[in-house]
Amino acid sequence: MGETEKRIETHRIRCLSKVKMFLLALTCAYISKTLSGAYMNSMLTQIERQFNIPTSLVGFINGSFEIGNLLLIIFVSYFGTKLHRPIVIGVGCVIMGLGCFLQSLPHFLMNRYEYESTVSVSGNLSSNSFLCVENGTEIFKPTEDPSGCVKEVKSLMWVYVLVGNIIRGIGETPIMPLGISYIEDFAKSENSPLYIGFIETGAIIGPLIGLLLASFCANVYVDTGSVNADDLTITPTDTRWVGAWWFGFLICAGVNVLTAVPFFFLPKTLPKEGLKDNTDIIKNYKEEKHENEIKKEEDTITKDFLPFMKSLLCNPIYMLFILISVIQFNAFVNMISFMPKYLEQQYGKSSSDSIFLIGIYNLPVICIGYIVGGLIMKKYKLTVKQAAHIGCWLSLLEYLLYFFAFLTVCENSSVAGITTAYDGMQHNFSMGNTVFADCNMDCNCPNKIWDPVCGDNGLSYMSACLAGCKTSTGTGINMVFQNCSCIQTSENSSAVLGLCEKGHDCSMMLQYFLILSAVSSFIYSLAAIPGYMVLLRCIKSEEKSLGVGLHTFCTRVFAGIPAPIYFGALVDSVCLHWGTLKCGKPGACRIYDSTNFRYIYLGLPAALRGSSYIPALLILFLLRKRILPGENVSSGIVLTEAKTMGKENECKEMHPNSKVLNDDEVKTKL
Secondary structure (H helix, E strand, C coil): CCHHHHHHHHHHHHHHHHHHHHHHHHHHHHHHHHHHHHHHHCHHHHHHHHHCCHHHHHHHHHHHHHHHHCCCCCCCCCCCHHHHHHHHHHHHHHHHHHHHHHHHHHHCCCCCCCCCCCCCCCCCCCCCCCCCCCCCCCCCCCCCHHEEEEEEECCHHHHHHHHHEEEEHHCCHHHHHHHHHHHHHHCCCHHHHHHHHHHHHHHHHHHHHHHHHHHHHHCCCEECCCCCHCCCCCCCCCCCCCHHHHHHHHHHHHHHHHHHHHHHHCCCCCCCCCCCCCCHHHHHHHHHHHHHHHHCCCCCCCCCHHHHHHHCCCCCHHHHHHHHHHHHHHHHHHHHHHHHHHHHHHHHCCCCHHHHHHHHHHHHHHHHHHHHHHHHHHHHCCCCHHHHHHHHHHHHHHHHHHHHHHCCEEEEEEEEECEEECCCCCCCCHHCCCCCCCCHHCCCCCCCCCEEEECCCCEEECCCCCCCCCCCCHHHHHHHEECCCCCCCCCCEEEECCCCCCCCCHHHHHHHHHHHHHHHHHHHHHHHHHHHHHHHHHHCCCHHHHHHHHHHHHHHHHHHHHHHHHHHHHCCCCCCEEEEEECCCCEEEEECCHHHHHHHHHHHHHHHHHHHHHHHHHHHHHHHHCCCCHHHHHHHHHHHHHHHHHCHHHHHHHCHHHHHHHHHHHHHHH
16 A cells, blocks of 8 residues: 555656656747847837838837737637647747748848948048038939839838748647646646736746847847948947847747657647645546547537637636737737837837837846735635736735826927927927028038937937038047037037937936836736636636637737837837938937826837726626636635535544555556
8 A cells, every 4th residue: 555655756756757847848939939029129120211111011010929829829819729739839940940031131132331421421422412511512412213212111021021920820829828728627626826817927038038039139230241331330329229129139039949849749739737635636647537438529629619619708707808918919019019118219229229228227127026826825725706806906006106207208309390390499390391591501411311410419410511510520429510500509519429418307207107117017916817727717627728828819819919119100100200211201200299108108018008907897897796616616615625525534433444445446447
């Protein structure tokens, strides 16, 4: 009998280790998929500038990931449970790597990036065409040849990024629904929230690494190695700067392929983790055997698909949860995708600094929040109703704190002729852009090319020519323009390349915004795990994989795809000056109205999230008188254990040899 108990214990340890091996592999998969996802979101601005496309088109490219995901999510979620789930996940990781590699291809197929500029790249002082020359002729005239635009922007090159993102979405499809359902099937019910907390932590570590990688790549010039850095007349803070966006995609491709390897060595099924005694093992074995017999009796694997769908669609709590998720995802997709651009335009930070600050301030606290939320669920064994209340009220608290972000205000960058008049007074946007004034009227300057300079008076100008500058010294980024007729100062009336900095007050507002963002992220992440457990426990165990897949499908279709597109179009609507291609057509936006940008970036998500609390309160109301499938299982286990403990002595007296019989039966079964 001692030998049998030892074998049972060894069996339990072996099963437990395999569950944890899968947990580790799945966490790595989450890290790799969120690494590439966060990197893609962070590189949207760089892609926009590289291909000279509007923000709405960039939003479509970003949403193409969801298009690839929704193509297979429902079928993978259902049919994947019938297949070898770890292998399906491994294949998905390989496909994601292929997509990332395809996204980097345009860099190797295109010529070097050329940014619009009036300044001679070599700084040749014999050419003063970029300065104000009275009664001169305008040198920088756009070509009228429409084919010049096609050749310049290489209009088909961004399609590689689009298709690569779709393939990446296809590869990501099986990871979440099959991984979560695998954990739910073979882990103890009280351990499941903690395990999901670890997985979600991996989903935060990945973006942290991705943002750090994006910050590094955004600070490196796109054509580094083939362009002399001394010849550049722009810095990373310039809105024409393009970082080495392609390099990070190659790294993401390698990481995704490597994380696929462990899944090919994991088993298709496992016994339930942490079974209490021999009776539980026999019961579990009989249940699994009975389920296998039922599956063999089915004519096809699609027999229960429609009944499962009908059951899910008729589950009011599940459907309300999907509605909440769709509304909230619409808000958060917009905020996450366009946060680097918002920090650039609102606070005057470079893309590299913006991405780095987002990662440092937000992701570590979200990681802590996920772990703490999972531990709270495990330690206090919270019911579904308690978890729903915690998730709802914590989310509401974070939502109220969110409104303080409207107070972290920075004014528009002072650009003469665009946001302010040439005398420094606030510009009336309804009058349109008046880039010409008496001081530069005779200079014959180009009125569309964006090549900003900062004058001694603290005012920026679209170009040195429009600032009325007549001479220059230095080369490259160190050029200084002098004798500028539009710069009214008591000194030399000089200017340097680049926009003027926004000042100390704006830097302090940025700090307040980031601190508020960190606090809000922590509170919301605390509510994430309890909220997600409501989703998992409000549906039957056999419907769990399909339920998670349908939930993901709805968030992709109604939030992930349309949100970046319509939000990008709204952002485009507040553009004050578009970049100009050589053929004269508009390119990427160079400067936005930061006030209206703030209203769109903060106001629209606030309105969306506010409406999501109506179905949330309905869920709390419905839970008052409803017993969920997840609660039935949990309570059934508790009642069974209680009855077993209460009658333990009686059973031993009535059946003294029952344990021996159970041991022999277990030995035979195992």
